[in-house]
Amino acid sequence: MNLWTYRADTMVTRGNDLIGYDVEAVDGSIGKIDQTTDETDNAHVVVDTGPWIFGKKRIIPAGAITAVDRENQKVAVQMTKQQIKDAPDLDDTINVDTSNRGAYDDYYSPFGW
Numbered sequence: 001m002n003l004w005t006y007r008a009d010t011m012v013t014r015g016n017d018l019i020g021y022d023v024e025a026v027d028g029s030i031g032k033i034d035q036t037t038d039e040t041d042n043a044h045v046v047v048d049t050g051p052w053i054f055g056k057k058r059i060i061p062a063g064a065i066t067a068v069d070r071e072n073q074k075v076a077v078q079m080t081k082q083q084i085k086d087a088p089d090l091d092d093t094i095n096v097d098t099s100n101r102g103a104y105d106d107y108y109s110p111f112g113w
Contacts, residue, residue: 015044015045
């Protein structure tokens with residue numbers, strides 16, 4: 001499975017539908033989805049962690065999403081809050097794509113979703 005692709009079992013067809021949803025790590029709430037992309041082999045969500053880690057934004061690959069609760073507007077991810085906190089910062093000055101996401105690939109590849 002490609003970690004930069006939405007899982008078929010989550011029924012996500014458009015990431016934009018998830019903007020504003022709460023993000024639930026395996027050990028609790030971590031923030032809200034602020035941005036998404038549906039690019040082939042580069043799908044991901046950007047999570048605004050709010051005060052939890054001082055308003056930092058984190059990219060989470062689409063493959064980490066394990067469930068979507070549309071009624072309660074929540075997205076579950078197969079990560080702990082600490083794993084999200086330890087992820088590389090989002091650099092708002094670059095467009096994250098397959099050619100420049102090296103730090104994210106290095107960090108997320110060992111998770112093996």
